Amino acid sequence: MIEAVGLSKSYDTGPSRVDALCGVSFRIERGEYVAIMGPSGSGKSTLMNLIGLLDSPTAGTYRLDGQSVEDFSDDRLAELRCRRIGFVFQSFHLLPRFSAAKNVELPLAYMGLPRGERRARAVAALASVELGARVDHRPNELSGGERQRVAIARSLVNRPDLLLADEPTGNLDSRSGEEICRLFGRLNRELGVTVVLVTHDRGVAEHTRRILHIRDGALVRDEPLGAPPEGTVVVLPPPPPAPPPLPAGGCVT
Numbered sequence: 001m002i003e004a005v006g007l008s009k010s011y012d013t014g015p016s017r018v019d020a021l022c023g024v025s026f027r028i029e030r031g032e033y034v035a036i037m038g039p040s041g042s043g044k045s046t047l048m049n050l051i052g053l054l055d056s057p058t059a060g061t062y063r064l065d066g067q068s069v070e071d072f073s074d075d076r077l078a079e080l081r082c083r084r085i086g087f088v089f090q091s092f093h094l095l096p097r098f099s100a101a102k103n104v105e106l107p108l109a110y111m112g113l114p115r116g117e118r119r120a121r122a123v124a125a126l127a128s129v130e131l132g133a134r135v136d137h138r139p140n141e142l143s144g145g146e147r148q149r150v151a152i153a154r155s156l157v158n159r160p161d162l163l164l165a166d167e168p169t170g171n172l173d174s175r176s177g178e179e180i181c182r183l184f185g186r187l188n189r190e191l192g193v194t195v196v197l198v199t200h201d202r203g204v205a206e207h208t209r210r211i212l213h214i215r216d217g218a219l220v221r222d223e224p225l226g227a228p229p230e231g232t233v234v235v236l237p238p239p240p241p242a243p244p245p246l247p248a249g250g251c252v253t
């Protein structure tokens with residue numbers, strides 16, 4: 001699904017240059033649950049931004065399903081981000097004035113779905129993260145773990161096949177963090193979503209099936225892990241129908 005060959009990323013900041021990634025190569029197959037682990041400043045977010053098509057490499061090739069993404073137009077990249085990739089961030093990125101359901105509906109607003117169907121899909125996505133009883137709560141009426149679950153529901157509502165999470169447990173206490181890790185595992189097993197998460201925490205990484213260790217912009221170890229524990233079943237509606245062409249500038253996820 002994902003193939004990185006000699007991926008490098010340098011940032012030019014005036015007089016100096018930062019080599020954030022230096023020739024990283026790996027493959028991630030469809031259906032994997034993978035952690036990218038490394039110390040602060042090692043290039044994890046830089047790599048996630050490349051995987052998520054939010055940035056482009058300065059050297060090397062990134063192929064998604066066998067196609068080099070440098071061949072894609074900006075519109076095609078925006079469409080792929082919208083339809084195929086879900087993003088989850090450390091600080092949740094929820095809109096404070098919107099209810100949980102409204103926040104989850106946001107990615108669907110760009111797909112031209114009728115209002116009732118948007119709401120139904122948002123409620124189903126919230127139920128899949130066990131927040132069926134919180135759909136009309138605003139973010140400030142939810143715990144940290146619940147907020148992150150709303151963000152995960154939002155990332156899933158388009159039924160992407162790739163979920164990218166950058167330090168998703170970084171703002172949570174250890175118990176909520178555990179729940180989020182288990183939830184990713186369940187979504188991975190039961191919906192078949194490929195999950196890639198970034199963490200500097202070994203305990204978080206051990207919930208996945210494989211750890212890519214990054215140090216100073218280089219991949220230093222590719223560590224397979226054992227099988228995860230079983231969980232309960234997740235039910236979500238199928239992906240929405242093909243949307244009309246995107247407006248210029250892409251969409252918010």
Ligand SMILES: Nc1ncnc2c1ncn2[C@@H]1O[C@H](COP(=O)(O)OP(=O)(O)OP(=O)(O)O)[C@@H](O)[C@H]1O
Nearest residue numbers: 011013018020039040041042043044045046047200
């Ligand atoms: N936009 C940018 N401009 C210049 N330098 C940058 C930029 N983004 C990141 N860097 C630098 O690139 C290196 C890697 O940064 P990155 O954010 O990928 O690290 P990280 O592993 O995600 O760290 P953390 O665990 O602290 O989030 C760092 O040295 C950082 O200062």
Ligand SMILES: [Mg+2]
Nearest residue numbers: 044045046166
């Ligand atoms: Mg980071």
